[in-house]
Amino acid sequence: MNLLINATQKTGTVPQIAPKTNNNTSPILQPQKPDTFEKQQVEADIFYIADLHGKMTNMERICSISKQFDGMKSNGAKLKLASGDILLGSSPVKNKVASHFLNWIGVTANALGNHEMDATPDALATTLSDAKYNLLAANVTVKPDSPMAGKIQKSKIEEYNGEKFGIIGTAPSDALERVGTRESLQDITIDDIDTTIKKVQEEVNNLKAQGINKIIVLSHIGKDMDKRLAQETDGIDIILGGHTHDLYKGVKEGDNLLYSKSGEPVLLTQIGKDGEFAGVLKTVFDKDGKLIKAQNNVMRSGVYTRTLPFKTAVESIIGKPEILAEIKTAPPAPKNRLLENNPHGNVIVDAMRHELGTDVAILNAGNIRGYFPEGKIDSRRISDITPFEDKMMICELSEKQIVDAIKVGAKSFEKSDYKPGILLVSGLEYTVTDKGELKDLQYVNKDGSKSKIDVNNPSETRKFTVACDDFFAYGGDNYLPVNSNPDYVVKKFDVDKNVYTANYIKNLPQPLEIKEDDRIKIIKG
Numbered sequence: 001m002n003l004l005i006n007a008t009q010k011t012g013t014v015p016q017i018a019p020k021t022n023n024n025t026s027p028i029l030q031p032q033k034p035d036t037f038e039k040q041q042v043e044a045d046i047f048y049i050a051d052l053h054g055k056m057t058n059m060e061r062i063c064s065i066s067k068q069f070d071g072m073k074s075n076g077a078k079l080k081l082a083s084g085d086i087l088l089g090s091s092p093v094k095n096k097v098a099s100h101f102l103n104w105i106g107v108t109a110n111a112l113g114n115h116e117m118d119a120t121p122d123a124l125a126t127t128l129s130d131a132k133y134n135l136l137a138a139n140v141t142v143k144p145d146s147p148m149a150g151k152i153q154k155s156k157i158e159e160y161n162g163e164k165f166g167i168i169g170t171a172p173s174d175a176l177e178r179v180g181t182r183e184s185l186q187d188i189t190i191d192d193i194d195t196t197i198k199k200v201q202e203e204v205n206n207l208k209a210q211g212i213n214k215i216i217v218l219s220h221i222g223k224d225m226d227k228r229l230a231q232e233t234d235g236i237d238i239i240l241g242g243h244t245h246d247l248y249k250g251v252k253e254g255d256n257l258l259y260s261k262s263g264e265p266v267l268l269t270q271i272g273k274d275g276e277f278a279g280v281l282k283t284v285f286d287k288d289g290k291l292i293k294a295q296n297n298v299m300r301s302g303v304y305t306r307t308l309p310f311k312t313a314v315e316s317i318i319g320k321p322e323i324l325a326e327i328k329t330a331p332p333a334p335k336n337r338l339l340e341n342n343p344h345g346n347v348i349v350d351a352m353r354h355e356l357g358t359d360v361a362i363l364n365a366g367n368i369r370g371y372f373p374e375g376k377i378d379s380r381r382i383s384d385i386t387p388f389e390d391k392m393m394i395c396e397l398s399e400k401q402i403v404d405a406i407k408v409g410a411k412s413f414e415k416s417d418y419k420p421g422i423l424l425v426s427g428l429e430y431t432v433t434d435k436g437e438l439k440d441l442q443y444v445n446k447d448g449s450k451s452k453i454d455v456n457n458p459s460e461t462r463k464f465t466v467a468c469d470d471f472f473a474y475g476g477d478n479y480l481p482v483n484s485n486p487d488y489v490v491k492k493f494d495v496d497k498n499v500y501t502a503n504y505i506k507n508l509p510q511p512l513e514i515k516e517d518d519r520i521k522i523i524k525g
Helices: 056-070 092-105 121-130 175-179 193-209 223-231 308-318 343-356 379-385 399-414 497-506
Strands: 042-049 077-082 109-111 134-136 140-142 155-160 163-170 188-190 215-219 238-240 257-259 265-269 277-285 291-300 323-329 360-364 375-378 392-398 423-426 428-433 438-444 450-453 463-469 489-492 520-523
Touching (some): 042 163, 056 077, 056 379, 077 163, 109 215, 134 155, 193 215, 223 238, 323 379, 343 360, 343 379, 343 392, 360 399, 379 497, 392 399, 399 423
Parallel strands (some): 042 077, 077 109, 215 238
Antiparallel strands (some): 042 277, 277 291, 392 489, 428 438
């Protein structure tokens, strides 16, 4: 497969990019004239990834794409860059695989994403101890006594054949609601968006003062904030974005081709989520470092093979997977996992309730990042479906706390990014409108009997034991109020839901049939 011609998502080209004129006309789009500026132009091919969320099977596929990129002919620089959330959760083993993956494919810089901060500062520092890449964020302050002190740089300079590129990183200003109250955020302070824009401009100016005129930002602040960054600064040429899981195909003015304060072109990318895609950006700069040509190619990782060398390398760290069950039938994965009842996620949440013996179980839909296919299922597949290595808890929550949490999830219908997503449940059934209004809620006892919960006047005294993870319990995504030491926690376990899920499905009658059910109904509002 030719990486740039026959890739699954071949995208268009902007042959020539010019600065916006004073009368705000469109950029000049014209073919390159032969022999014009040829000797003064600088070409750069950029392989870019973001938001893999520790998904190891897609890492193996992206290794194949990266190898193909290595063999691609180039007339200039070849860079490999990442925009954060390559790591995920607190598991040192999974994070070791993710960090080694960046080493294996030759990434030289990665932005500090919120999921890089899922781990404690000490654990993250240990993970980075043999990293061959730099972790970048110009908008963070690290406590001097933290294990992470000195581990995060504002920027780095890369040189290819005498041409220098400045690479700047940014971390997400909303990290607190994305990682709950984890220890990393006690050591690492992240600036708000206005200060972030100011700090990035300062770093651009520092690089410019060193004679560097080709500048790339590895951003983990999200699409809308990337647009602000592009339009409220000067000197940035490319923003390789992440965090909001959008996907830009090609180059489109006003969408991902914007203009700086002085009218210079700024190109943005976003590459989706969970390693489903990887990108190759082919660019040309003029003698002054201005971006004049760009082609954005997006490859779907699912069409690439997980080759034996990379599978073996992963298993040398995590061990051989265990075959757990065989799936006879399974429905397709939901088109929008954040807004739909998910039979694959329901297996996980049922396992949580069963294994911990609680009245109900609750799990945020965003926790589910895969599905159960028909055929044999091993332990790696479970980790792919629920890759977040959170700690399990038993909480005692009132009707009101449960209702309020479900309503927070229901508000996702009203948001353009669908976040934080609805709550998946076991031991409960509820109906919500596509406008985000909770209409009905019932508790389903283990004997199948049901009792109604008044969603307009829920009890504060009637309580249920609830299996959940620490992300939910501590107020992650604000389903519950943020609290680092909530009084409703009954018991904590140093085990993630994937362990309980593996044990649960191993002991179900074989082969398994995963079926749709109506525990969550979405109706017209």
